[in-house]
Amino acid sequence: MSLTPMTAQELAKKVIEKENLFILDVRNEAAFEDWKVEGAHFEYLNIPYFDLLDGVEDILAQLPTDKEILVVCAKENSSIMIGEMLADVGVNASYLSGGMKAWSEHLEPIKVADLDNGGELYQFVRLGKGCLSYMVISGRDAVVIDSARMTEPYLTLAKEKGVSITHVLDTHLHADHISGGRTIAEQTGAHYWLPAKDAEYVTFSYKPIEDGAQIQVGASQIEIQALYTPGHTIGSTSFIVDDAYLLTGDILFIDSIGRPDLAGKAEDWVADLRHSLYQIYKDISADLLVLPAHFMLVDELNEDGSVAKKLGVLLKKNHGLNVDDEQTFRSMVTDHLPPQPNAYQDIRQTNLGKKDPSKEEQREMEIGPNRCAVR
Template sequence: MTVKNMTIQDIAHKVLDNEELFLLDVRTEDAYQDWKIESGNFSYLNVPYFDLLDGVEEIMEQLPKNQPIAVICAKGGSSQMVAEMLVEEGLTDVYSVEGGMKAWSEHLEPRKVSDLKDGGELYQFVRLGKGCLSYMVTSGGEAAIIDAVRMTEAYTEFAEKLGVTITNVFDTHLHADHISGGRRLAETTGAVYWLPPEDAGEVVFNYQPLRDADHVQIGQSHIDIHALYSPGHTIGSTSFVVDDKFLMTGDILFIDSIGRPDLAGKAEDWVGDLRETLYTRYKELSDELIVLPAHFMIMDELNEDGTVAERLGTLFSRNHGLNITNEEEFRRMVTENLPPQPNAYQQIRETNMGKISPDHEEQREMEIGPNRCAVR
């Protein structure tokens, strides 16, 4: 019997639709513990491929007989072999996950957030395997992309599907946990590429400086993207207020946590800026604004429709990082609860500055692993 394949898109839909699946992960224990596909309705078993070279008999009793089994590895090769061994042992509902965890890291799911005034639309691109969130704002046949990841074809193909032209591309800050696709997307489409100048001191390419209080119009229906200087995660971090309704916070504020200030090695210097942004600048904004961050940390942050979004007022009441009245306690909480640095974060920063140009496979390797942009 031929082993069936399961695509990464199939896995993504099962995650978003809360379907059940048994996932047999045949990567090493260290790789599995560091990063895996997350879902509240998935069951898991981790057995390294090398432990199964002599056969799968010893794990058969741990596998379900009446539930689909998806075998996943790093790239898709080992999973195919293990799945074949399971089929030979008599299991029929077995799948090999195409592309493995590398493909999972790259998959984007577009989700519509809202209609905007005068016929515009707002979409969120959810990178489930990495926790990255990027956005498309459309109006009057034009589109703006915010915090694009390196898989830029996802945006150009979706724009073509909607019949809109990408005219403006924004990065809220110089990213350190993933490679930005902003500059490449702008070059491909002829769009203007915007970057906060405070984060661009070492970049080696041309960009349009994005400054506090800038207004960039998209299309003819006056949907403005208002820039709001909001340092703390980086010195140049900039938020956007879209359509007077949505607050794109970059990596400053998340649904269940706040941004870390140390990815340029300046936690002690920037923690004060972080507090100023969260406790003063954002406090001056309307509680009714819908926060749309650039990352999420855990699957519980996703809403039923698959989007990651919450009212600013709700976050001020529920997010622990927004409710520490003592400034010294806040400083300790931020600087003493930092997770490990993202994998290859310095090389990622240099790539986003244009200083180095790793090839496609090197970029994939640099990004492998979980999102680590938040304070724990």
């Protein structure tokens, strides 16, 4: 038997197509419980690699003979070692190339829609982190929204489509991942936009997103007027694309709502959060397709791998949008918050331009799942 690598892109295909896969995760138990490769039809066995140093014979009975086996670790070295031990005893397996670090960084571009006048809307699904970002293409122009720090996928798609990235926007100052917005702007000459109320302490130049602003992208238009939606941050802003698509940032997700505490302002911002969800969103068209900046569970993926649902559906089914009593809502939001994102204060400082961590430090800062939602 031989050991073969499986790339993050190949693994993403298995997640999206809901294939069967057996994962032998050889990280320690705490790391596995905190964060793992999620798949609708995946099975798991978590045995730390140091428990297998004397041989894998004791776990052979727990491994399937009718499913593909993938060995996973943090960076790949341990999974290669265990995978080779499995091959030596006749078990066919693959290892995740680059480990969980590579899985965390993979972006899968998925076309969401054709826009008016020949435009296109793409969603970049970061399966390993639960982050979602977007590219709107119209004419020879493109705008990127809520970019991850891995900028190459956006540049590659723009090149494939023969368009220039002219604007880069963030819906808010992110705390769970490092924004690639400024980097893309530097690489392409695009304008970088950030909500002004989130940018009070930034150390770099930017274009402020204010109420009433409209950004023209080829033949499509992103309208910001009347969609200032604070609550996750004080500056959180939603974008409507082509009067049909609502990019909600971290205010509204498919199965949950945004948390208001990542700047230490839970009690202050919960009222803003409720107003954004219960006033602003309920006053706009229920036919808008909600495109959030995060997802929590692989179950939220549509058949094509995208994460999207009509606002009208969420108004009926999303629990966070159906709490009539204001005090009950306040208690739900502030009393049951999940743990803070990994290194979120350092990430905020980096997004403000106050820290300049190395590439490896950035990777370490982002390790783990996103935790931007109220549970």
